[in-house]
């Protein structure tokens with residue numbers, strides 16, 4: 001481990017997670033975080049993990065595999081344990097433990113059927129060898145019934161295993177949603193670059209983890225029972241030498257796969273990252289099709305897409321290469337297994353153990369012996385093969401757990417005292433000595449003293465990049481205050497400031513959903529009636545939208561977000577956003593260039609509607625024409641300083 005904790009190894013740390021966040025996760029994590037003991041996520045293993053991820057992402061192997069295996073083993077085990085804890089304490093299905101146990105019981109029952117199917121050849125050897133015409137027909141009927149039952153149980157078990165995969169996926173995804181889609185983690189993780197492609201981890205990696213483990217786990221769980229049973233049977237027929245030889249053979253297989261598995265986990269992680277980047281490129285190209293077409297940027301997009309594809313293909317090749325190493329081992333192990341079975345069967349025969357048997361009895365015994373020992377070897381081979389699949393599952397466990405750990409870090413960092421603080425509730429927006437810093441640490445505004453009371457509207461201006469939006473982010477709590485204090489007015493136990501971002505957010509759903517988004521706000525629930533929709537559309541100058549959707553009967557007609565985006569121009573999207581403010585009637589509205597796409601007349605209509613609804617605006621704008629709707633102006637100089645005064 002020491003070489004991996006060296007400064008050189010630490011230099012490889014990519015910033016995928018900050019050590020501070022990691023320590024915070026250890027110290028202040030949630031219920032599941034507590035399950036992961038601190039040793040699991042210590043700085044040592046973290047260094048190894050991120051250094052390795054860097055190497056993997058670069059497609060290189062900079063480290064000694066032995067140390068990597070140790071780190072993977074320790075960290076990975078804790079992550080697996082965490083996933084299991086989530087599944088076993090699941091809320092959605094009253095825990096998946098009974099589910100899993102049911103499937104294991106089913107598999108064991110099916111094994112009884114397979115056992116009887118396996119002994120049939122031995123019985124046929126005996127009946128046919130003794131030319132027993134009377135026994136042949138009943139045996140044939142029994143054979144058909146047993147083989148049909150074996151086929152039916154295999155199909156039923158595949159169905160049950162598929163259902164288990166779906167249940168695991170639902171449980172893990174809901175657990176992730178609960179942690180991801182809430183403050184403070186969502187904004188930081190979704191908008192930052194702390195873990196790559198969180199969306200892919202939630203939508204795809206969890207699914208692969210679930211389907212993979214639903215197939216692998218029951219096999220591994222029944223393995224000890226079957227191995228014990230067939231060991232006893234093998235011992236009874238071939239003596240102690242039989243199971244002993246097979247055990248030694250299996251031991252060699254375990255050591256070999258232990259050596260070949262970790263590089264696959266690492267490459268699966270790198271592949272998933274490349275897949276996520278590739279998909280992101282296409283999602284973005286679709287989202288920005290119009291600007292790309294206006295720019296004539298298709299050729300460049302094609303080059304970028306090809307280079308993202310090249311990264312995926314390269315990662316796939318590396319995974320296949322690592323899998324070949326493990327595949328060679330598992331396949332050779334499987335095929336050599338049949339040779340071991342000949343040894344197990346042959347030695348007792350050569351030693352004269354069955355010399356007293358007739359020809360038919362010996363054929364029957366050899367067949368039975370072959371079945372028992374080959375089945376025991378098959379069970380061991382299955383374990384080794386499942387380990388190969390487990391390597392892929394482990395890659396997905398790593399990616400999903402990394403996302404959880406990042407969310408833990410965010411949650412606990414939010415609870416820790418930072419440079420600034422959020423003070424007691426009041427009736428005004430107050431900033432005292434507020435220092436605003438960008439996540440990289442660059443100071444944007446310092447020593448800001450500000451109080452905006454009801455009716456005391458404020459316009460924030462300054463050159464591009466001066467930190468106007470940064471002030472709103474800090475007031476809202478999306479960014480922690482680097483120093484000083486923030487206080488927000490409260491009503492119904494929640495902040496009474498509606499923050500409207502620079503980019504309008506149009507959701508999928510009905511017109512009623514658009515206007516009443518986010519459904520409940522600031523601890524308030526409000527019915528959005530047909531009358532509300534009609535009057536709000538008129539207030540923001542969007543009455544035409546009412547007729548476009550077909551009047552009141554069309555207010556509840558659901559449309560995908562994409563369709564709304566085609567139906568509404570950027571200016572109309574801003575009007576819809578303003579309709580939301582008017583619908584929720586907050587005491588204050590923080591408006592970040594919310595009328596930037598509107599003509600002056602429409603801007604005036606919106607601001608008059610806001611003021612007559614008694615909403616105090618705190619606006620960011622480059623439009624001087626907006627000054628007349630505000631009492632005071634905060635001018636940022638772009639160097640950390642500011643001037644606050646009356647509009648004039």
Ligand SMILES: Nc1ncnc2c1ncn2[C@@H]1O[C@H](COP(=O)(O)OP(=O)(O)OP(=O)(O)O)[C@@H](O)[C@H]1O
Pocket residue numbers: 438439440444462463464465466467468469470471
């Ligand atoms: N997530 C981030 N990480 C690092 N720096 C950031 C981040 N977000 C914003 N910044 C930086 O903070 C500075 C202020 O950004 P901000 O969005 O507040 O500017 P602004 O004054 O609102 O500009 P504009 O008039 O263009 O909207 C910018 O230089 C920007 O690069």
